Amino acid sequence: MQYILTSAFASNANSGAYGINSAMEGMGLVMDDGRIKHHPILEFKEGRKVRFTFDGKELEGYEGEPIACALHAAGVRVLKESPELKRPRGFFCAIGNCSSCLMTVDGRPNVRVCVERLREGMNVITQKGKGVLLADK
Amino acid sequence: MKVIPMTWAKAVSSCSLDNLPKTADAVVIGGGVIGTSIAYHLAKKGFGRIALLERSYLASGSTGRCGAGVRQQWGTRLNCLLSIDSVRAFERMDDELNYSRSIEFKQGGYLLLAYTRREADQFKKNVLLQQELGIPVSLLTPLEAREIVPILSTDGVLLATFCPTDGHANPFHVTYAYASAGKRLGVDLHTFTEAHEILTESGKITGVKTNKGTISTNTVINAAGPYSGVVAQMVGLDIPFYPERHQILVTEPVDPVLGPMVMSFSRRFYCQQTPHGSFIMGMGDPKEKPGFSISGTWEFLVEMATEITKVLPPVGNLSVVRQWAGLYDMTPDAHPILGPTPCEGFYLACGFSGHGFMLAPVTGKLISEIVCDEEPSIDIHGLDLGRFERGELVIEPSVV
Numbered sequence: 001m002q003y004i005l006t007s008a009f010a011s012n013a014n015s016g017a018y019g020i021n022s023a024m025e026g027m028g029l030v031m032d033d034g035r036i037k038h039h040p041i042l043e044f045k046e047g048r049k050v051r052f053t054f055d056g057k058e059l060e061g062y063e064g065e066p067i068a069c070a071l072h073a074a075g076v077r078v079l080k081e082s083p084e085l086k087r088p089r090g091f092f093c094a095i096g097n098c099s100s101c102l103m104t105v106d107g108r109p110n111v112r113v114c115v116e117r118l119r120e121g122m123n124v125i126t127q128k129g130k131g132v133l134l135a136d137k
Numbered sequence: 138m139k140v141i142p143m144t145w146a147k148a149v150s151s152c153s154l155d156n157l158p159k160t161a162d163a164v165v166i167g168g169g170v171i172g173t174s175i176a177y178h179l180a181k182k183g184f185g186r187i188a189l190l191e192r193s194y195l196a197s198g199s200t201g202r203c204g205a206g207v208r209q210q211w212g213t214r215l216n217c218l219l220s221i222d223s224v225r226a227f228e229r230m231d232d233e234l235n236y237s238r239s240i241e242f243k244q245g246g247y248l249l250l251a252y253t254r255r256e257a258d259q260f261k262k263n264v265l266l267q268q269e270l271g272i273p274v275s276l277l278t279p280l281e282a283r284e285i286v287p288i289l290s291t292d293g294v295l296l297a298t299f300c301p302t303d304g305h306a307n308p309f310h311v312t313y314a315y316a317s318a319g320k321r322l323g324v325d326l327h328t329f330t331e332a333h334e335i336l337t338e339s340g341k342i343t344g345v346k347t348n349k350g351t352i353s354t355n356t357v358i359n360a361a362g363p364y365s366g367v368v369a370q371m372v373g374l375d376i377p378f379y380p381e382r383h384q385i386l387v388t389e390p391v392d393p394v395l396g397p398m399v400m401s402f403s404r405r406f407y408c409q410q411t412p413h414g415s416f417i418m419g420m421g422d423p424k425e426k427p428g429f430s431i432s433g434t435w436e437f438l439v440e441m442a443t444e445i446t447k448v449l450p451p452v453g454n455l456s457v458v459r460q461w462a463g464l465y466d467m468t469p470d471a472h473p474i475l476g477p478t479p480c481e482g483f484y485l486a487c488g489f490s491g492h493g494f495m496l497a498p499v500t501g502k503l504i505s506e507i508v509c510d511e512e513p514s515i516d517i518h519g520l521d522l523g524r525f526e527r528g529e530l531v532i533e534p535s536v537v
Contacts (some may be wrong), residue, residue, distance in 0.1 A: 037282045095156075110391070110453065110455070110456065129392050130391050130392050131391045131392060132392050132394070133288060133391050133392075133451045133452070133454060133455070134451060135287040135394075
């Protein structure tokens with residue numbers, strides 16, 4: 001129950017960085033530097049530092065950690081907009097289940113970035129709408 | 138304490154307060170799209186008191202499980218004529234039935250792909266027949282097909298045919314649209330009500346016994362989809378008919394990218410994108426044995442994904458949301474059985490062989506005409522039950 005309540009709080013991206021970090025800490029997900037340490041279902045070691053782009057900006061993360069963890073460490077709180085009312089959506093279930101973190105990664109729409117591992121040079125884009133299937137892969 | 142297991146269906150059924158009428162002028166067995174369409178059309182004609190029996194909820198059987206396609210590109214004159222009429226009905230259905238929502242009829246066309254020489258020859262013949270009947274279909278080269286579906290791989294495609302007025306609709310909405318319009322005209326809808334026995338006296342229908350009581354009637358219409366054979370047995374009638382499982386899946390939604398239903402007969406698949414954005418696709422399995430099973434298999438998931446990512450490669454980037462299965466009601470010639478039977482007052486509207494959804498509007502109209510003793514507005518003499526004994530089958534070459 002504790003988990004569900006704090007998750008619901010964390011999903012409210014408008015509550016600001018402090019609120020979310022507190023909630024994440026409540027879940028035991030965050031280290032001192034704001035980087036997620038324990039993931040509910042995935043295990044990952046702090047791999048080598050890699051570069052990737054997020055909405056055109058170059059960011060750094062650790063190879064093998066979920067993309068959402070690298071984004072969170074970089075201060076990114078809004079991961080998606082809701083499909084009908086276009087409200088901001090943030091880190092929520094963290095297990096690839098809730099559709100709150102769907103993003104377009106390397107041209108692939110609706111990637112669950114909370115369970116997709118980071119690789120060097122990935123192109124991560126905030127998705128508007130339901131995502132686009134491109135004719136040429 | 139002893140816990141009595143109760144299914145959800147039983148729970149809802151026991152909560153139902155509706156009382157079965159003692160008598161009805163007609164009883165329709167089956168609350169799918171065919172049954173609700175028939176009930177609506179009969180009520181519209183003022184046939185009298187009509188009771189519709191559905192053993193589960195509306196559209197719970199083949200209707201709610203179907204691929205929802207509506208096409209006019211058929212290989213026989215009769216199927217073409219029936220589907221032309223149905224397409225016109227789908228086009229104006231929201232208005233005609235005064236439906237508060239939308240049946241989501243999307244006329245993005247049907248793109249049929251020919252992969253074998255034999256299939257290509259058949260398509261050329263079909264197109265001549267279809268054009269003669271006024272269907273706006275054209276033969277396309279693989280590159281022209283790709284202009285209509287940019288995500289299409291033309292590998293192995295010899296030619297294609299395209300009809301822009303084909304499409305697909307939402308089978309739940311169509312059923313509810315018929316049911317609610319019928320209800321406004323006085324149709325009694327009885328869900329969670331199962332026909333157990335059909336009563337006859339000297340070869341004439343006298344009533345229907347259900348789990349909720351008995352209705353006296355002289356007219357019963359069998360619209361029980363894959364269970365039509367079971368219902369026909371209740372009056373001792375054997376119909377050449379068998380149920381066959383077909384599997385289907387749906388993906389997460391993406392922005393609109395696929396206009397038409399894409400289909401191949403030789404490779405036995407079809408795939409469409411709903412207005413919501415989900416892709417719905419299915420595949421026939423030649424190894425499938427007749428039977429009532431509607432379990433899904435993991436093999437289908439693998440085979441379907443393998444096949445569709447060859448034909449529409451970008452679809453490989455989508456996640457599958459769920460898979461399910463439903464039953465085709467197969468006849469030996471893939472045409473429905475429509476009309477009266479040797480048992481007086483017992484009518485058949487079954488055997489649609491996988492295209493009952495698209496034929497529902499015209500079926501409701503024709504069956505209501507036949508039951509009211511009128512000349513059917515389309516000559517469907519060849520679709521009677523007697524054709525099997527007479528050996529006058531009309532084989533449809535274009536089915537998945």
